[in-house]
Structure formats: C-alpha cells, structure tokens
Amino acid sequence: MSMYKKLLKIKDLELSFKMYEGMSYILKKINLELDGGEKVALVGESGSGKSVTTKLILGLLNQKNVYKNGKIIFNNRDILNLSQNEFKKIRGNNISIIFQDPMAALNPVFKIKTQFHEVNLNYSNKISKKDSYIRSCNALEKVSIRDPERVMESYPFQLSGGLAQRVVITMAMINKPELLLADEPSTALDVTVQNQALDLMDDLTRQTNTAVLLITHNMGVVRKFAEKVYVIYRGVIVEEGTKKQIFDNPGHPYTNALLNAIPKLSGEGLPKHDENPPDYGLIPKYTHKSQ
Amino acid sequence: MNIFKTKLFYKYSRNPLSVIGLSIVTFVILLAVFAPLITPYPEHVGPFTDFANKSKPPSWKYFFGTDKIGRDIFTRCIYGYRISLTLGIVVLSIAAPIGVTMGLCAGYIGKKTELVLMRITDIFLAIPALVLAMSIIGLLDRPNLLYTMIAVSMAWWPWYTRLIYNLTRSIKTEGYITAAEIMGASKIHIMFREILPNCLPSLLTKITLDLGFVILVGSSLSFLGLGAQPPTPDLGTMVAKGASLLPDIWWYSLFPGFAILIVVLGFNLVGDGLKDMFDVDV
Amino acid sequence: MSTSQYFIRRVFISIIVFFGVSIVIFCLARLIPGDPARIALGPFATKEMVEQYREALHLNESIFIQYKIFIINLFQGDLGISTYTKRPVLVDLISYFPATLELVLMSGTLMILIGMPLGILSGKFRDTFIDHIARIFSLLGVVTPSFLWAIILMLFFAYLIPIFPVAERMDERLTPPTIVTGLLLIDSLLEGNFKVFADAFSHLILPALAIAMPAIGNVARLTRTNLSDVYDKQYIEFARSYSYSELKIATKFALKPASIPTVTIIGLDFALMLGNAFLVETVFVWPGMAKYGVEVILAKDLNGIVATVLIITFFYLIINMFVDFIVLLLNPRILKN
Numbered sequence: 083m084s085m086y087k088k089l090l091k092i093k094d095l096e097l098s099f100k101m102y103e104g105m106s107y108i109l110k111k112i113n114l115e116l117d118g119g120e121k122v123a124l125v126g127e128s129g130s131g132k133s134v135t136t137k138l139i140l141g142l143l144n145q146k147n148v149y150k151n152g153k154i155i156f157n158n159r160d161i162l163n164l165s166q167n168e169f170k171k172i173r174g175n176n177i178s179i180i181f182q183d184p185m186a187a188l189n190p191v192f193k194i195k196t197q198f199h200e201v202n203l204n205y206s207n208k209i210s211k212k213d214s215y216i217r218s219c220n221a222l223e224k225v226s227i228r229d230p231e232r233v234m235e236s237y238p239f240q241l242s243g244g245l246a247q248r249v250v251i252t253m254a255m256i257n258k259p260e261l262l263l264a265d266e267p268s269t270a271l272d273v274t275v276q277n278q279a280l281d282l283m284d285d286l287t288r289q290t291n292t293a294v295l296l297i298t299h300n301m302g303v304v305r306k307f308a309e310k311v312y313v314i315y316r317g318v319i320v321e322e323g324t325k326k327q328i329f330d331n332p333g334h335p336y337t338n339a340l341l342n343a344i345p346k347l348s349g350e351g352l353p354k355h356d357e358n359p360p361d362y363g364l365i366p367k368y369t370h371k372s373q
Numbered sequence: 374m375n376i377f378k379t380k381l382f383y384k385y386s387r388n389p390l391s392v393i394g395l396s397i398v399t400f401v402i403l404l405a406v407f408a409p410l411i412t413p414y415p416e417h418v419g420p421f422t423d424f425a426n427k428s429k430p431p432s433w434k435y436f437f438g439t440d441k442i443g444r445d446i447f448t449r450c451i452y453g454y455r456i457s458l459t460l461g462i463v464v465l466s467i468a469a470p471i472g473v474t475m476g477l478c479a480g481y482i483g484k485k486t487e488l489v490l491m492r493i494t495d496i497f498l499a500i501p502a503l504v505l506a507m508s509i510i511g512l513l514d515r516p517n518l519l520y521t522m523i524a525v526s527m528a529w530w531p532w533y534t535r536l537i538y539n540l541t542r543s544i545k546t547e548g549y550i551t552a553a554e555i556m557g558a559s560k561i562h563i564m565f566r567e568i569l570p571n572c573l574p575s576l577l578t579k580i581t582l583d584l585g586f587v588i589l590v591g592s593s594l595s596f597l598g599l600g601a602q603p604p605t606p607d608l609g610t611m612v613a614k615g616a617s618l619l620p621d622i623w624w625y626s627l628f629p630g631f632a633i634l635i636v637v638l639g640f641n642l643v644g645d646g647l648k649d650m651f652d653v654d655v
Numbered sequence: 656m657s658t659s660q661y662f663i664r665r666v667f668i669s670i671i672v673f674f675g676v677s678i679v680i681f682c683l684a685r686l687i688p689g690d691p692a693r694i695a696l697g698p699f700a701t702k703e704m705v706e707q708y709r710e711a712l713h714l715n716e717s718i719f720i721q722y723k724i725f726i727i728n729l730f731q732g733d734l735g736i737s738t739y740t741k742r743p744v745l746v747d748l749i750s751y752f753p754a755t756l757e758l759v760l761m762s763g764t765l766m767i768l769i770g771m772p773l774g775i776l777s778g779k780f781r782d783t784f785i786d787h788i789a790r791i792f793s794l795l796g797v798v799t800p801s802f803l804w805a806i807i808l809m810l811f812f813a814y815l816i817p818i819f820p821v822a823e824r825m826d827e828r829l830t831p832p833t834i835v836t837g838l839l840l841i842d843s844l845l846e847g848n849f850k851v852f853a854d855a856f857s858h859l860i861l862p863a864l865a866i867a868m869p870a871i872g873n874v875a876r877l878t879r880t881n882l883s884d885v886y887d888k889q890y891i892e893f894a895r896s897y898s899y900s901e902l903k904i905a906t907k908f909a910l911k912p913a914s915i916p917t918v919t920i921i922g923l924d925f926a927l928m929l930g931n932a933f934l935v936e937t938v939f940v941w942p943g944m945a946k947y948g949v950e951v952i953l954a955k956d957l958n959g960i961v962a963t964v965l966i967i968t969f970f971y972l973i974i975n976m977f978v979d980f981i982v983l984l985l986n987p988r989i990l991k992n
C-alpha cells in the first residue's frame with residue numbers, strides 16, 4: 083500500500099440541519115481517507131450530501147441550525163470545529179476549492195487581477211500589488227495562457243467559459259495547496275472544455291503532489307480521473323474501493339445502478355426504468371478488500 | 374376554486390406582515406363600503422355647520438374631535454376613504470390598460486414602434502409624477518376630484534409601459550411565442566393571449582402596490598388644494614386645513630394623516646407579500 | 656462601446672427628452688380650456704386689452720409658430736412674465752432656485768447617508784432585532800406622505816422639544832453671507848462664518864428630512880435585499896473559501912455588486928424627492944422654487960407653470976445622467992452592449 087501519510091481522514095462525520103419541520107439528517111457517519119497526492123472521487127446523485135462535505139472541510143457551515151459531529155483530521159489536526167480565524171489560515175493555502183461554474187465563482191464587477199491579488203495575499207500578506215501581478219502572470223503562463231496581461235485586465239464576463247475555468251484552477255493551485263477540493267468541476271461547461279479542465283487539474287496536481295477530492299455525479303469523470311472511489315447515497319457511504327475494483331466488480335446495487343446509467347457506445351440503450359428500486363440505504367456498505 | 378385553499382395563499386400567509394396588510398386593506402374597504410351604516414354623523418359629510426361644537430378635542434362623542442366648523446372628523450375620515458379608494462381604482466383602471474397596451478406594442482411589434490413609444494414614455498418619465506400631475510391640474514380650470522384622477526392617470530401610465538416592455542422583451546424569445554408565430558397567430562393574439570398572461574404576477578403586484586401610492590400622491594395633491602374641494606371629505610384636504618391650527622388643535626391634521634398612512638401601509642404590505650409570493654421584481 | 660461613446664449617447668438622448676418634455680408641457684399649457692389672456696388680465700379687462708395681450712403673446716398664431724417662438728425665447732433666457740409675481744419668470748427662478756437646490760441636495764445626502772448604512776446593517780444582521788427595527792422604520796418612511804412627515808417633525812422638534820426652527824432658511828437677525836453659489840451652507844463655509852453655517856443647517860435639517868424620509872425607506876429596503884442576495888451568491892462563497900478578509904468582503908466585494916441596483920433607485924428617488932419638495936416647502940414656508948411652483952399653479956400663471964416644470968425636469972435629467980455615470984463606474988458590463 084502507499085507509504086504516504088494520511089493527509090485527510092474523515093471519521094464518523096455526522097451533519098444535520100434543524101428545520102421547521104424537524105431534524106434533517108444529511109450525513110450519517112461518513113468515513114473517508116485520503117493520502118497525500120492521492121486522487122479520490124466521491125460519487126453520488128444530487129442531494130446525497132457530497133457537496134456539503136466539502137463545505138464542512140473548509141468550515142463554511144456555521145449557521146445556528148447546523149449540528150456537526152465526528153472528526154475531520156487534516157494533517158493530524160481535527161479541523162471540524164476550528165474558529166473562523168484558524169480556518170482563514172488554511173483556506174486558499176493548504177486547502178483550495180474549485181466550483182462547478184467558473185463564471186459564478188468570479189466576482190463580476192472586479193477585474194481578474196484584483197481577485198488574484200486576494201488569493202496571493204494568502205501566500206504572503208505583505209505582498210505588493212506589483213509582485214502579486216507578476217506572480218499571477220507567471221502562473222497563468224504555466225497553464226498555456228499566452229497573453230496573461232490581457233486576462234488579468236479583463237472582467238470575468240469578457241472571458242470564455244474554458245478560459246475562466248483555467249483561471250479558477252490556476253487560482254486554486256497558485257499557493258500549492260496540499261488538498262484540492264473539486265466540487266463538480268466544469269459541470270456548467272461543454273463536455274470538451276470539461277475534459278480540458280480535468281486534464282489541466284490532473285497535470286497541475288501531479289506537479290505539486292496535491293491530493294484531490296473530486297465530487298461528482300458523473301461516472302465518466304470518475305473513470306478518467308480517480309484512483310480511489312467512494313460511493314455515497316443519502317448521506318451514507320455505500321461502497322469504497324479502487325477504480326478498478328469499482329468498475330470491474332461493483333459490489334453494491336446502487337453502484338451498479340450508477341454504472342448502468344452511463345450510456346454505452348454499443349447501442350444497448352439505457353436500462354429499463356426500475357419501477358420499484360430497492361431502498362439502497364438499507365443495504366449495508368460494501369468494502370473491497372485492499373490489494 | 375376556493376382561493377384560500379390554494380398553495381399560493383398558503384405561501385402568502387407564511388409572512389405575518391402580509392396577512393396584517395391584507396387585514397388592513399379588507400378593513401378599510403369594508404369601512405368605505407359601509408360608511409353610512411358605521412359612522413355616527415353621516416350628515417357631516419355634506420354642507421353642515423355646527424359652530425357650537427367647533428374644534429372640540431377627541432371624546433366619546435366625537436372620536437377624532439371636530440373641525441373648525443363643527444364637523445365630526447371621524448365620520449369624515451371614513452368617508453374620505455371612499456374618495457381615496459375611488460381615486461385609486463379609477464386611476465389604475467385608466468393608467469394600467471393604457472400603459473400595458475403600449476408596453477406590449479413597444480416590446481413586440483417592431484423597431485419603429487418601439488422607438489416611438491419608448492421615447493414618448495421616456496418623456497413622461499422625465500417629469501416627476503407629482504410635478505406632472507400638479508401642472509396638469511393647474512392648467513385646467515378648477516381643481517376637483519375628476520381632474521385629479523385624470524392628472525394622476527397621465528402621470529402613472531408610463532410606469533406600466535416600462536414594466537410590460539421589459540417583460541415583453543424577455544418573454545418574446547421564449548419557445549411558445551415562436552411556436553405561436555409559426556402557427557400563424559396574429560400579433561394581437563400573441564400580445565394579449567400569450568405574452569400578457571405571463572406578465573400577470575408582476576402586473577398584479579404592481580397594481581396592488583400602486584393602489585397605495587396613488588392614494589399617497591392623490592392626498593398630496595389635495596393637500597396642496599388641487600384635489601377634491603370642500604365640502605367633500607378628502608383626507609389630504611383635511612390635513613391641509615388643520616395644518617394652520619397646529620400645534621394646539623392637533624387632531625384636525627393628525628387623524629386624517631394617520632388614516633392615509635394606514636391605508637397606504639396596508640396596500641404596501643399586501644404588495645410586498647405578493648412580491649415574495651410570486652418572486653417578482655417591479 | 657467606450658465610455659465616451661456611452662456618455663455622448665446619454666447626453667444626446669437627454670436633450671431629445673428635454674425637448675420632448677418642453678413640447679408636451681407647452682401643448683398642455685396652450686390647450687387648456689379658457690383664454691390665457693383673459694385669465695392673466697382678470698375679469699375686468701376690456702376686449703381691446705385682451706386682444707392687445709393676445710397679439711403681444713402671439714396667441715393667435717398657429718401652435719407650431721408659438722412653439723418656435725417659445726423655444727427661441729427659451730434659449731435667450733426669456734421665459735415670459737409671471738402673472739403672479741409680475742416679474743420676468745427668469746428672475747423668479749434665479750431668486751428661488753438656490754433654496755430648493757440646497758434643500759434637495761441635502762435630502763439626497765441624507766438619503767444616502769442614512770438609507771445605505773441602514774440597509775447594510777439590516778442586511779448584515781438579518782433577522783435580528785436591529786434588522787426588525789430598521790425595517791419598520793423604512794416601511795414607515797415609505798408609506799407616510801412627505802407632508803405628514805413634515806407636520807410630525809415640526810410638532811416634535813419645534814413644539815415638543817424645541818431644537819429646530821420651522822420656517823425660513825436663516826435667522827433674520829443674522830447677516831447672510833456673500834452670495835457665491837446661493838447655497839447658504841457653502842457660502843457661509845467659504846466665508847468661515849460658522850455661526851451662520853450652524854444656523855442655516857438647523858433650518859435645513861427638518862425640511863430635508865421630511866423630503867428624504869420616503870427615499871431613505873426605499874434605499875434602506877433595497878440595499879438590504881440586494882446585500883442579502885449578493886451574500887448568497889457563489890462568488891462570495893468563493894471569496895470566503897479563499898480567505899478574503901471578512902471586512903474586505905463586506906466593504907468591497909459584496910458592497911460593490913450590491914450597490915448597482917441601489918444607485919439606480921437613488922436616481923428614481925430623486926424624482927420622488929423633487930415632488931415631495933413641493934409639499935414640504937409649503938409646510939415649512941421655505942422660500943424655494945417648489946413653493947413658488949405651488950403658488951403659480953394655484954394662480955394659473957401659465958409662464959410660471961411651464962418654467963417650473965422645465966427647470967425641475969432639467970434638474971432631474973442632470974441627476975439621472977450623473978447616476979448613470981456612477982452605475983457605469985460600478986458595473987463594467989453595461990459597455991458590453
């Protein structure tokens with residue numbers, strides 16, 4: 083097995099919201115592990131709780147009606163209940179995040195250079211605007227953006243979707259974080275652009291040995307990108323294994339259902355609509371044996 | 374269809390302020406409709422004097438006190454609601470259809486129509502509403518309620534044109550409009566039977582809010598002496614007549630003033646509730 | 656489109672609109688029932704006098720020629736004689752306009768200085784006690800007519816707790832500063848005369864507040880909604896995920912996008928305040944354009960009415976251009992079209 087230290091270990095994580103109608107249980111004792119430099123996918127459908135996991139890792143869920151339990155251990159430190167001040171040191175520095183729509187993630191009324199500068203401040207809070215500009219341009223050049231000055235001086239609406247996504251990925255990686263959270267990256271863009279973005283992510287994270295936690299509902303993306311896979315259904319991990327194990331030998335019926343939903347080139351068509359799917363939550367978790 | 378059982382009404386009633394607003398509006402309407410039956414001195418509305426009882430402070434006999442010539446202010450306020458509500462309804466019955474039609478035409482018929490109609494609208498919008506209404510009344514021979522209605526209508530219709538124009542522009546790109554065009558529907562049909570129904574939530578919200586604001590503007594006009602003339606009991610006129618008697622005879626100005634406040638508040642709360650319920654922006 | 660192109664286009668449209676307004680108000684003024692000459696001269700004038708008057712004012716010519724003459728006169732600064740004050744209308748305007756200008760500018764300042772922070776507080780501390788108080792205050796501002804605010808403020812601060820005066824712009828016993836701009840606050844500051852400045856301010860504050868209250872309410876409510884909307888947007892979540900300082904988010908990254916619709920409303924609210932000025936100046940006996948406007952309307956002084964409408968419109972158009980320019984600074988996307 084790998085010799086790297088465990089970068090991220092989520093242990094028995096629970097999350098519930100107190101609503102007017104009662105408690106809503108979102109995550110029910112999640113367990114997840116990530117080694118340094120490892121690429122892990124968290125797959126599930128909408129509402130399974132996968133996105134909310136990233137918010138917990140970054141400490142972005144602090145409202146009054148939120149109840150959290152369990153441990154999120156990052157670099158041997160439980161970060162589940164850190165103060166906002168302490169999170170500030172981690173965000174943008176040790177842990178970065180990419181969202182699904184780069185246009186929505188960038189503030190429409192500020193130039194790219196202004197937004198980059200804020201990210202650079204995480205690297206050194208005394209960095210001058212000029213140095214920040216140079217640093218950003220260098221980073222943009224490294225991702226094959228040939229005219230970084232034009233991009234820096236632009237507003238987000240002046241960039242194409244693909245270009246914006248590259249900018250966001252660059253922002254995420256510029257401080258060489260140890261962990262990159264990718265929340266359905268590029269789902270809002272064309273498939274070809276999505277492909278390029280994933281390639282870019284792969285490339286950069288390999289260079290910096292950044293671990294990636296990829297949140298997605300798309301098994302195609304999982305197959306392309308992940309080393310290890312966790313399948314989540316309604317707040318419960320129902321299967322975990324390596325990519326090969328999951329795709330060759332899915333153990334849990336829900337994983338099967340997900341895989342069957344991928345359209346096939348062989349023209350077999352989609353599986354017949356199951357009128358009475360089993361309650362996947364009742365079927366216990368399937369763990370592949372480690373190899 | 375029982376409106377109280379619909380999902381929309383349920384959503385509306387989740388907001389306590391909206392419910393309060395609706396109660397206020399209903400209350401005011403009932404007061405106005407049943408005025409002769411509720412008020413203690415309906416004869417005080419017409420030409421009536423009782424100098425023995427002039428300028429009496431509020432009491433059990435005269436709830437809001439009496440004015441300079443002995444009339445009961447409470448009665449006159451309730452009848453004043455009749456004037457205000459009539460003003461609101463009439464003005465919007467004129468302004469809304471004109472404005473909406475112009476907006477639909479400007480948004481849908483063509484570039485030339487759009488240019489002409491919207492420039493005219495811009496011209497009217499460039500004059501602040503109160504100023505426009507005031508000058509129209511001022512240019513007519515003698516201020517009265519009818520002229521107030523005409524003047525305020527002329528100041529109000531451009532806002533409907535602008536609203537409907539903006540809505541039409543975004544709706545006309547929708548698929549069902551293209552479908553109707555392909556099927557050979559006439560422009561009139563598309564404007565009034567396809568586009569307009571989709572404007573209804575915004576339109577209804579705006580009309581509700583405007584009922585309050587028209588009353589506000591109307592009372593401002595009568596405050597200046599440009600509205601219904603005495604002895605007609607108009608809330609704005611009463612505030613003006615009482616203003617010179619301040620601060621000692623405070624009831625003559627304040628009660629009609631608060632009456633105006635209450636009715637405008639009611640319509641405003643209902644309009645806000647509708648805004649949240651329909652999730653629109655006017 | 657570049658900034659200067661946009662600017663030129665806006666000025667051009669405003670000029671067209673202004674001419675349109677002049678046509679509308681001119682036509683309204685000439686199409687009223689009744690003979691303007693007879694109204695101006697009164698019921699005791701003889702037929703010859705009326706006829707002479709009509710000739711002098713070209714009232715027998717076609718409406719197009721009358722309008723042409725009107726416009727030519729307008730550009731020469733001749734707005735006719737007021738039948739109410741018996742003076743040239745232009746002179747009336749010059750003597751009364753500064754008072755209203757100062758009042759409206761003060762109201763605008765109050766609208767921004769009170770309305771925006773109120774809305775920001777409301778939005779930041781959503782659903783707390785502060786928010787509820789602020790919202791009630793804003794609501795009352797919006798639904799209460801300006802003349803009622805004027806009366807209430809008068810009762811409160813002049814009679815109940817006598818702090819502020821209720822009429823005129825300045826204490827008669829003090830000497831006014833030398834007139835540079837016509838705005839007492841500025842002129843007294845230029846002279847270094849703080850006593851007059853304080854006095855003028857205390858005379859200004861109540862009427863300005865009465866005019867501004869509905870606008871304050873509007874701005875506060877809208878700012879609150881916009882700020883809430885913006886805080887829910889993903890680019891703010893992104894900013895938090897990248898450790899932008901919370902203070903910077905509140906004062907820069909959330910505020911700027913939220914300000915855009917607010918600034919637009921501020922422009923519209925100036926129209927509201929210009930209208931309210933007519934009511935408040937009457938209550939506070941403020942020697943301004945608006946009070947003059949009310950008087951000429953009641954006296955059926957055609958020239959006065961036309962001039963009042965034109966100058967108010969002109970003022971409003973200038974404010975709108977100014978507001979559009981600020982929106983342009985805040986929102987770069989406008990130039991895209």
